[in-house]
Amino acid sequence: MKQAGGRNESTSQTASNVWHPTMGTPRNIPLAPLLVTLLALGLFTPVTPFTLADLQVDNLSSQTVLNISYRSSGDTRLSGPIPTELGGLTNLTTLVLTQHNLSGGIPPELGNLTGLQYLDISNNSLSGTIPPQLGRLTSLTHFQLSVNRLFGSIPAELGNLVNVTYFELSYNGLSGPIPGALGNLTRLVDWEMHDNNLTGPLPPEIGNMASLTIMALQTNQINGSLPPDIGKLTNLESLSLYQNQLSGPLPAELGNMTSLKSITLWNNSLSGPIPYEIGGLPNLQQVFMENNTFSGDIPASIGNLTRLLFLGVSNNSLSGSIPPSLGNLSSASYLGLGGNKLTGFIPPELGNLPAMQSLDFSNNNLTGPIPQELANVTSLSRLFLNGNQLSGSPPPRLASLPSLVSLDLRNNSLSGVISPEFAARFGPENVLPGNPFLSVGTAPGPLAPPPLIPAPQPAVSAPPPAF
Numbered sequence: 001m002k003q004a005g006g007r008n009e010s011t012s013q014t015a016s017n018v019w020h021p022t023m024g025t026p027r028n029i030p031l032a033p034l035l036v037t038l039l040a041l042g043l044f045t046p047v048t049p050f051t052l053a054d055l056q057v058d059n060l061s062s063q064t065v066l067n068i069s070y071r072s073s074g075d076t077r078l079s080g081p082i083p084t085e086l087g088g089l090t091n092l093t094t095l096v097l098t099q100h101n102l103s104g105g106i107p108p109e110l111g112n113l114t115g116l117q118y119l120d121i122s123n124n125s126l127s128g129t130i131p132p133q134l135g136r137l138t139s140l141t142h143f144q145l146s147v148n149r150l151f152g153s154i155p156a157e158l159g160n161l162v163n164v165t166y167f168e169l170s171y172n173g174l175s176g177p178i179p180g181a182l183g184n185l186t187r188l189v190d191w192e193m194h195d196n197n198l199t200g201p202l203p204p205e206i207g208n209m210a211s212l213t214i215m216a217l218q219t220n221q222i223n224g225s226l227p228p229d230i231g232k233l234t235n236l237e238s239l240s241l242y243q244n245q246l247s248g249p250l251p252a253e254l255g256n257m258t259s260l261k262s263i264t265l266w267n268n269s270l271s272g273p274i275p276y277e278i279g280g281l282p283n284l285q286q287v288f289m290e291n292n293t294f295s296g297d298i299p300a301s302i303g304n305l306t307r308l309l310f311l312g313v314s315n316n317s318l319s320g321s322i323p324p325s326l327g328n329l330s331s332a333s334y335l336g337l338g339g340n341k342l343t344g345f346i347p348p349e350l351g352n353l354p355a356m357q358s359l360d361f362s363n364n365n366l367t368g369p370i371p372q373e374l375a376n377v378t379s380l381s382r383l384f385l386n387g388n389q390l391s392g393s394p395p396p397r398l399a400s401l402p403s404l405v406s407l408d409l410r411n412n413s414l415s416g417v418i419s420p421e422f423a424a425r426f427g428p429e430n431v432l433p434g435n436p437f438l439s440v441g442t443a444p445g446p447l448a449p450p451p452l453i454p455a456p457q458p459a460v461s462a463p464p465p466a467f
């Protein structure tokens with residue numbers, strides 16, 4: 001069963017409908033109700049394989065709209081090849097044959113439909129290569145061949161479709177490089193070629209696609225580095241390039257893309273620093289850059305992103321300490337910094353995050369105490385601090401956080417005594433292992449209520465047992 005719903009995948013690219021690897025795959029987004037059939041041609045009795053005679057329409061050649069979508073309730077799926085005679089219906093402005101079982105190649109004759117403005121033959125079983133003749137369809141505004149079995153490379157002639165605003169080739173087996181000529185598509189708004197086998201670099205000409213709002217090229221084998229020209233895409237809201245083979249540094253010109261809401265670059269081989277300029281993108285809502293080899297500090301400027309919801313930079317080589325400015329991320333609900341080389345203390349400022357749900361600082365080299373202030377984050381549901389060198393006692397008030405369901409403190413240098421209630425709530429197996437000086441018991445001294453005024457961490461820690 002092949003993947004359906006390429007169009008829906010595209011909506012998932014907008015930042016209002018956010019997702020993340022840790023939240024399940026974007027392809028789980030359900031298909032919208034199937035398009036219903038527009039019987040533009042009167043009575044239509046589909047048979048298989050599909051021929052134009054099946055349309056039973058007089059004056060077929062004068063028709064301007066042919067919109068035959070499979071309807072789940074009762075319609076027959078058209079199968080067999082697209083009739084080449086369709087290329088003779090030269091008055092067509094709309095051709096929609098979607099959600100069927102059409103097979104065979106795309107007839108080059110379709111390139112004769114030079115008045116065509118809307119072409120959607122997606123969600124079929126079409127195979128073969130894309131005919132370069134389709135580049136003659138210069139009136140097209142909508143071009144959609146997604147969810148088929150097309151292979152071969154993308155013809156440079158498609159760069160002639162200068163009026164196209166929607167261009168989708170996703171979920172095929174297309175290979176070879178992205179033609180630089182696509183940079184001529186200066187009116188293109190939504191560009192989707194994800195889930196193919198495209199190779200080669202992103203051509204610098206893409207910087208000419210001045211109207212672009214959505215760039216969805218994820219899950220290909222695109223390599224090379226991001227061209228600085230990408231910074232010219234000042235209308236781009238969603239930059240989606242995850243699961244490719246991109247390498248090299250991110251260009252500082254990223255900071256010119258002030259419309260960006262979503263940057264998803266996980267599972268590439270990108271390296272170098274995260275540009276400081278990222279903090280100048282006022283609309284940014286989600287940044288997912290996991291599984292690369294980014295290095296250097298986490299830019300303090302990220303703290304300026306007051307609309308940011310998700311920041312995921314786990315599994316890179318980031319170093320330095322966590323910037324206290326991250327405590328200004330007033331909208332953020334996810335901060336994933338795990339699997340890096342971060343050092344220093346956890347900033348107490350992070351206790352100011354009013355919307356935070358999930359903090360992952362695991363597997364770094366963080367030192368010092370777990371700040372008492374973290375227990376102020378009442379929305380917190382997951383806190384992963386395992387695999388660091390944190391010391392002192394876990395703040396007892398963590399056990400009072402109403403939403404905290406998952407706490408991992410293993411493999412640190414924590415010490416002292418946690419209450420039986422604390423251990424029971426989070427599971428001793430998630431707290432004690434790898435912290436040889438930490439135990440469960442009744443803490444010495446006054447138990448509750450915990451001090452409201454922050455005391456220096458060592459003062460509230462029980463002394464480690466002497467060896």
Ligand SMILES: *[C@@H]1O[C@H](CO)[C@@H](O)[C@H](O)[C@H]1NC(C)=O
Nearest residue numbers: 035036037038067094096118
């Ligand atoms: C095709 O028909 C369907 C069902 O009536 C309609 O929703 C869709 O907008 C039509 N597409 C075009 C391009 O006219």
Ligand SMILES: *[C@@H]1O[C@H](CO)[C@@H](O)[C@H](O)[C@H]1NC(C)=O
Nearest residue numbers: 059060061062063089090091
């Ligand atoms: C196509 O449309 C034009 C203008 O409406 C009309 O004159 C012509 O007869 C049509 N062609 C066919 C084959 O019907």
Ligand SMILES: *[C@@H]1O[C@H](CO)[C@@H](O)[C@H](O)[C@H]1NC(C)=O
Nearest residue numbers: 077078079080101102103125
């Ligand atoms: C799809 O078409 C193939 C032949 O092209 C046929 O064998 C198959 O039964 C068709 N499937 C459906 C669901 O119509």
Ligand SMILES: *[C@@H]1O[C@H](CO)[C@@H](O)[C@H](O)[C@H]1NC(C)=O
Nearest residue numbers: 087088108109110111112133
């Ligand atoms: C239509 O397209 C085909 C293939 O591209 C071509 O051979 C043929 O001459 C064209 N027919 C007309 C009437 O233009």
Ligand SMILES: *[C@@H]1O[C@H](CO)[C@@H](O)[C@H](O)[C@H]1NC(C)=O
Nearest residue numbers: 137138139140160161162163
């Ligand atoms: C593109 O669209 C414009 C305005 O919508 C129109 O004037 C122009 O002829 C179109 N270009 C082509 C090649 O169809």
Ligand SMILES: *[C@@H]1O[C@H](CO)[C@@H](O)[C@H](O)[C@H]1NC(C)=O
Nearest residue numbers: 151171172173174195196197
């Ligand atoms: C991409 O290529 C690989 C190997 O060449 C192949 O196994 C895989 O099925 C291809 N993917 C698609 C979507 O065609």
Ligand SMILES: *[C@@H]1O[C@H](CO)[C@@H](O)[C@H](O)[C@H]1NC(C)=O
Nearest residue numbers: 159160180181182183184205
């Ligand atoms: C289209 O792009 C190619 C390659 O980038 C370029 O050489 C050509 O001049 C462009 N054509 C137009 C009409 O802009």
Ligand SMILES: *[C@@H]1O[C@H](CO)[C@@H](O)[C@H](O)[C@H]1NC(C)=O
Nearest residue numbers: 231251252253254255256277
């Ligand atoms: C784009 O970014 C670069 C590097 O940050 C900068 O030098 C340049 O002035 C910017 N260009 C525009 C048009 O803002």
Ligand SMILES: *[C@@H]1O[C@H](CO)[C@@H](O)[C@H](O)[C@H]1NC(C)=O
Nearest residue numbers: 021022266267290291292315
């Ligand atoms: C990151 O890479 C590792 C190793 O290749 C892989 O197991 C993991 O699933 C990747 N993470 C994501 C979010 O894809």
Ligand SMILES: *[C@@H]1O[C@H](CO)[C@@H](O)[C@H](O)[C@H]1NC(C)=O
Nearest residue numbers: 279280300301302303304325
């Ligand atoms: C962004 O944050 C940095 C460091 O936190 C600060 O120095 C800078 O002035 C801020 N820039 C803007 C445009 O707010």
Ligand SMILES: *[C@@H]1O[C@H](CO)[C@@H](O)[C@H](O)[C@H]1NC(C)=O
Nearest residue numbers: 340341342363364365366389
């Ligand atoms: C953490 O720091 C120690 C000593 O400072 C060092 O030996 C170790 O390699 C570091 N671990 C990581 C994951 O960077």
Ligand SMILES: *[C@@H]1O[C@H](CO)[C@@H](O)[C@H](O)[C@H]1NC(C)=O
Nearest residue numbers: 351372373375376452453454
């Ligand atoms: C945050 O936590 C600290 C230390 O636990 C405490 O003194 C402070 O009052 C708290 N602030 C708020 C706003 O709850």
